[in-house]
Amino acid sequence: MENRAQFGSRAGFIFAAVGSAIGLGNIWRFPAVAYDNGGGAFFLPYLFALLTAGIPLLILEFAIGHKYRGSAPLSLTRVRKGGEWIGWWQIGISFVIATYYSVIIAWALSYTYFSFNLNWGSDTTNFLIADYLKVGDTASMGSFVPGVLIPLILVWVIVLGILFAGVKKGIEAATKIMIPLLVVLFLVIVIRALTLDGAVEGLNQFFKPDWSTIANGKVWVAAYGQIFFSLSIGFAIMITYSSYLPKKSDITNSAFITGFANSGFELLAGFGVFAALGFMAAQQGVGVNEVVQGGVLLAFSVFPTIINELPGFQQVFGVLFFVSLTLAGLTSLISIVETYMAGIQEKFNVSRAKAVTFGGGLTAIVSLVFATQNGLNLLDVADYFINQFGVAMAGLFEVIFIAWFAKQLKPLQSHADSVSDIRLGAWWRISLSVITPLVLGYMMFDNLRQNLVGDYGGGDYPREFLFKYGWTVALGAMFFGILMSLKQWKGHDLSYKS
Numbered sequence: 051m052e053n054r055a056q057f058g059s060r061a062g063f064i065f066a067a068v069g070s071a072i073g074l075g076n077i078w079r080f081p082a083v084a085y086d087n088g089g090g091a092f093f094l095p096y097l098f099a100l101l102t103a104g105i106p107l108l109i110l111e112f113a114i115g116h117k118y119r120g121s122a123p124l125s126l127t128r129v130r131k132g133g134e135w136i137g138w139w140q141i142g143i144s145f146v147i148a149t150y151y152s153v154i155i156a157w158a159l160s161y162t163y164f165s166f167n168l169n170w171g172s173d174t175t176n177f178l179i180a181d182y183l184k185v186g187d188t189a190s191m192g193s194f195v196p197g198v199l200i201p202l203i204l205v206w207v208i209v210l211g212i213l214f215a216g217v218k219k220g221i222e223a224a225t226k227i228m229i230p231l232l233v234v235l236f237l238v239i240v241i242r243a244l245t246l247d248g249a250v251e252g253l254n255q256f257f258k259p260d261w262s263t264i265a266n267g268k269v270w271v272a273a274y275g276q277i278f279f280s281l282s283i284g285f286a287i288m289i290t291y292s293s294y295l296p297k298k299s300d301i302t303n304s305a306f307i308t309g310f311a312n313s314g315f316e317l318l319a320g321f322g323v324f325a326a327l328g329f330m331a332a333q334q335g336v337g338v339n340e341v342v343q344g345g346v347l348l349a350f351s352v353f354p355t356i357i358n359e360l361p362g363f364q365q366v367f368g369v370l371f372f373v374s375l376t377l378a379g380l381t382s383l384i385s386i387v388e389t390y391m392a393g394i395q396e397k398f399n400v401s402r403a404k405a406v407t408f409g410g411g412l413t414a415i416v417s418l419v420f421a422t423q424n425g426l427n428l429l430d431v432a433d434y435f436i437n438q439f440g441v442a443m444a445g446l447f448e449v450i451f452i453a454w455f456a457k458q459l460k461p462l463q464s465h466a467d468s469v470s471d472i473r474l475g476a477w478w479r480i481s482l483s484v485i486t487p488l489v490l491g492y493m494m495f496d497n498l499r500q501n502l503v504g505d506y507g508g509g510d511y512p513r514e515f516l517f518k519y520g521w522t523v524a525l526g527a528m529f530f531g532i533l534m535s536l537k538q539w540k541g542h543d544l545s546y547k548s
């Protein structure tokens with residue numbers, strides 16, 4: 051029997067899993083994705099993806115980790131020989147995400163500091179691009195930007211410190227404090243936003259359904275992409291976390307709690323963001339559609355503008371918002387990096403301390419490229435490609451491997467049922483073996499075709515740049531997976547023992 055680290059309780063595990071799921075994706079990605087893809091109408095593909103792919107896959111990953119008790123590559127090897135490379139591929143994806151996700155948290159830390167004096171002034175976009183990030187052109191890296199570099203180092207000290215402390219004393223202890231704190235802070239912001247002038251108009255815009263988009267494949271890709279990224283499924287995280295569950299812990303119920311907590315928070319963020327946008331539009335006397343932005347600009351340009359226009363307590367709400375982003379990001383980053391802390395320890399038979407030093411250290415070093423003047427462009431491209439050709443795609447391979455090749459859905463269902471209150475029915479197996487592979491498979495194929503026909507960014511980025519930092523990065527993760535699986539395990543028992 052291997053001496054495996056464990057969470058202290060099931061509640062500790064749920065905090066960690068929810069902490070992973072709730073992240074930057076919920077606050078800055080979801081509201082804009084929903085709005086861009088049909089507003090109220092987006093909830094149909096979103097709910098479909100959540101119920102037929104998101105929660106079923108979460109249950110599947112919890113069951114795999116809990117049963118096979120290993121990192122993603124070790125667990126998938128134990129499911130059936132030949133699965134290992136998918137686990138390493140997923141870890142490769144996590145590595146890429148960690149390198150830039152950490153940088154966004156660093157920005158949030160800087161902006162927490164800026165909030166005290168509202169340093170961003172009235173032209174918040176110019177402040178972000180020119181003064182803070184000092185964005186250059188794509189031709190060269192330019193130099194390091196100290197304003198990003200310093201908080202980035204701080205982010206890594208915190209995250210690696212927590213990982214160093216271990217599963218129970220580090221991950222569990224930290225998320226148990228950070229997640230409740232995040233929920234409280236965020237609720238304060240949302241309540242304030244909902245009571246601002248113009249809030250109702252913002253919400254109307256958000257929920258107004260545009261059904262004309264519903265038949266468009268892109269909307270469905272967006273829904274699946276959002277669910278996978280937001281629930282942290284398909285890239286090794288949930289398998290790793292559930293491998294630390296105490297033996298007799300409920301799986302299915304935990305997956306429902308995690309899934310609904312994540313979507314609940316996402317919806318809350320949608321309310322908060324659109325109420326605030328409605329307020330901003332009313333202040334400026336323009337339509338909500340003219341102020342809505344996604345991603346980087348939403349959090350770091352539009353929100354500072356909203357904060358400027360608040361009738362009072364601007365600094366307080368600035369700090370609350372950026373601390374929320376920081377907390378949400380940190381608990382997710384911890385889970386991303388833990389995937390390869392587990393993998394490295396097992397594959398090379400080294401201690402956690404060594405894995406954190408070398409694996410974590412390497413990520414921290416690579417993340418520095420995003421602290422250069424070219425950081426914003428690199429981040430945009432890397433994020434797009436790893437999401438389009440990594441996240442959901444690795445999830446698809448995982449499902450096909452388990453359901454079709456290893457034929458392990460029934461045994462995994464019995465495993466989940468043996469420890470859970472809720473019994474899984476045929477819907478679970480049908481979702482995973484038929485619906486998800488068909489819908490997701492078609493979408494991936496069509497998405498690949500569209501990306502080959504037209505370049506991402508519609509000409510904003512030179513082809514060579516997209517090739518180097520987009521395609522190579524996404525395919526590199528897959529190649530890394532294959533390469534790692536060729537290496538022998540050092541002193542680990544690859545067989546499954548119940």
Ligand code: LEU
Nearest residue numbers: 071073074075279280382
């Ligand atoms: N689920 C996280 C989020 O929504 C991201 C993931 C990469 C850990 O931000």
